[in-house]
Amino acid sequence: SISSAQNWSGDAADRCFCKLRGEVDDCSCKVETLDSLNNNKIYPRLKSLLSRNYFRYFKVNLQKQCPFWSDDSRCALRDCHVNVCQEDEVPIKKKKEREEHEKTKYSEHNNVEGLEKDLSESCAEERELSALDTTISKEKMAEFQTWREHDESLPMFCEIDDEDSNGMEYVDLLLNPERYTGYKGASPHKVWRSIYEENCFKPENNLKYGPELVGDLESTMCLEKRVFYRLISGLHTSINIHLCDQYLFPDKSGFGPGTWGHNLEEFQKRFDPELTKGLGPQRLKNLYFTYLIELRAITKAIPYLERETFYTGDIKEDEEIMEGVSDFLSVAGSFQHHFDESKLFKGNTDEMKQLKAEFVQHFRNISRIMDCVGCDKCKLWGKLQTLGMGTALKILFSGDSMNPGSTINAKSKNFQLTRTEIVALFNAFGRLSSSIHALETFRSLARMDEQKSFECGLW
Numbered sequence: 331s332i333s334s335a336q337n338w339s340g341d342a343a344d345r346c347f348c349k350l351r352g353e354v355d356d357c358s359c360k361v362e363t364l365d366s367l368n369n370n371k372i373y374p375r376l377k378s379l380l381s382r383n384y385f386r387y388f389k390v391n392l393q394k395q396c397p398f399w400s401d402d403s404r405c406a407l408r409d410c411h412v413n414v415c416q417e418d419e420v421p422i423k424k425k426k427e428r429e430e431h432e433k434t435k436y437s438e439h440n441n442v443e444g445l446e447k448d449l450s451e452s453c454a455e456e457r458e459l460s461a462l463d464t465t466i467s468k469e470k471m472a473e474f475q476t477w478r479e480h481d482e483s484l485p486m487f488c489e490i491d492d493e494d495s496n497g498m499e500y501v502d503l504l505l506n507p508e509r510y511t512g513y514k515g516a517s518p519h520k521v522w523r524s525i526y527e528e529n530c531f532k533p534e535n536n537l538k539y540g541p542e543l544v545g546d547l548e549s550t551m552c553l554e555k556r557v558f559y560r561l562i563s564g565l566h567t568s569i570n571i572h573l574c575d576q577y578l579f580p581d582k583s584g585f586g587p588g589t590w591g592h593n594l595e596e597f598q599k600r601f602d603p604e605l606t607k608g609l610g611p612q613r614l615k616n617l618y619f620t621y622l623i624e625l626r627a628i629t630k631a632i633p634y635l636e637r638e639t640f641y642t643g644d645i646k647e648d649e650e651i652m653e654g655v656s657d658f659l660s661v662a663g664s665f666q667h668h669f670d671e672s673k674l675f676k677g678n679t680d681e682m683k684q685l686k687a688e689f690v691q692h693f694r695n696i697s698r699i700m701d702c703v704g705c706d707k708c709k710l711w712g713k714l715q716t717l718g719m720g721t722a723l724k725i726l727f728s729g730d731s732m733n734p735g736s737t738i739n740a741k742s743k744n745f746q747l748t749r750t751e752i753v754a755l756f757n758a759f760g761r762l763s764s765s766i767h768a769l770e771t772f773r774s775l776a777r778m779d780e781q782k783s784f785e786c787g788l789w
């Protein structure tokens with residue numbers, strides 16, 4: 331691979347990476363600790379895991395209408411195009427077979443017998459205390475109960491594509507890597523602007539707002555709103571790092587297919603404080619914040635994920651994936667400096683309930699805006715990463731409900747992640763992990779360049 335860096339000096343390298351030390355904002359964890367954990371332990375494990383069949387095929391609807399404005403530019407660029415899989419190319423057992431499997435899986439997770447027993451006991455008690463509406467069957471009651479508990483305990487952060495809707499297709503993620511696509515200009519700007527301006531929280535008493543959020547977030551926004559902004563900004567950083575990391579340099583003669591490589595100049599344009607009104611380094615730091623949130627969610631879901639069978643129908647493959655996942659989870663589980671989600675939405679006040687509802691609503695809107703992305707490959711990864719982030723938030727805000735140990739808690743029998751959510755969660759985290767890993771590459775390219783400029787006496 332090749333790299334490009336014109337006008338790049340050692341000073342610029344220092345400037346870009348200047349904030350990448352010390353504590354990640356609102357967390358007690360240091361950037362250096364995360365670099366080492368990620369680059370030595372998490373990244374290599376995830377890279378191998380995400381190439382397995384269970385994780386590499388993502389079911390998604392890329393043909394949904396943009397619900398907010400009429401779609402301007404479906405990108406016709408070659409690099410925006412997504413290769414979808416034919417049904418028989420996907421080495422995952424057919425739907426009916428899978429449904430059978432899911433049924434048994436969920437009954438394992440849900441302990442339906444236990445649930446029926448609990449419910450019949452509580453029904454008996456209610457009957458004694460007051461008149462029970464006998465026109466409602468016991469089964470229906472059980473259903474209502476599960477619906478209610480489910481709705482209460484699991485805020486839906488994303489609009490999930492309907493499994494049976496027209497346009498759902500399997501996409502092979504390895505065949506469609508997230509990288510430079512040439513999607514730029516008015517269309518992505520409209521998407522990013524609408525995400526930040528309409529769907530991120532605004533700092534209090536600050537009318538001037540947009541992606542260029544300047545100043546001290548701590549003094550202008552409460553913790554929950556800062557978390558939201560940093561999450562989105564970290565995702566934005568990650569997407570932009572990937573396009574710099576796998577950039578298509580045009581062929582010098584102008585006729586060939588071009589060459590893929592790292593583009594240091596593009597990286598500098600996006601993260602050098604001198605070229606970003608001082609904001610680039612903080613945006614890089616936000617990537618670590620997003621990483622910490624998703625890592626915490628995965629760790630919190632360990633009891634649930636350990637019971638998952640990662641079914642593809644190939645026994646050997648399934649066993650190997652389970653081993654790989656378990657190895658990855660043990661590394662994630664041994665990490666000590668997690669983000670503490672219990673600090674969020676503290677207190678049972680109406681104000682907090684309102685804030686939580688807004689948080690969920692804003693995030694749902696962002697997931698819907700992904701249908702407005704005018705480049706299929708960007709849309710694919712945008713949808714996957716917002717669903718993955720939404721799944722992480724669903725886990726973080728579902729209390730103790732995914733812990734199979736807490737059997738008395740009826741909610742525990744209800745917590746479910748669909749296959750698509752699990753695939754999105756792991757791949758979304760994999761993207762963040764790959765971005766942090768890529769920063770190492772840019773750091774050393776910058777140093778090499780610094781050396782070159784020095785040798786040439788350029789500074």
Ligand SMILES: Cc1cc2nc3c(=O)[nH]c(=O)nc-3n(C[C@H](O)[C@H](O)[C@H](O)COP(=O)(O)OP(=O)(O)OC[C@H]3O[C@@H](n4cnc5c(N)ncnc54)[C@H](O)[C@@H]3O)c2cc1C
Pocket residue numbers: 508509510511512513514515518519521522541542562563564566567569570573600613700703707708709711712
């Ligand atoms: C969902 C989505 C997915 C995309 N995926 C790809 C892809 O796979 N490949 C590809 O080549 N292009 C992709 N793009 C396009 C890419 O993100 C940029 O929009 C494009 O490269 C143009 O970049 P830009 O320098 O004009 O600034 P943009 O990245 O478009 O940013 C717009 C403005 O937001 C602010 N901003 C930038 N970064 C941050 C941050 N981290 N936090 C807060 N504010 C910020 C800046 O003020 C900037 O001017 C995607 C766009 C979207 C919306």
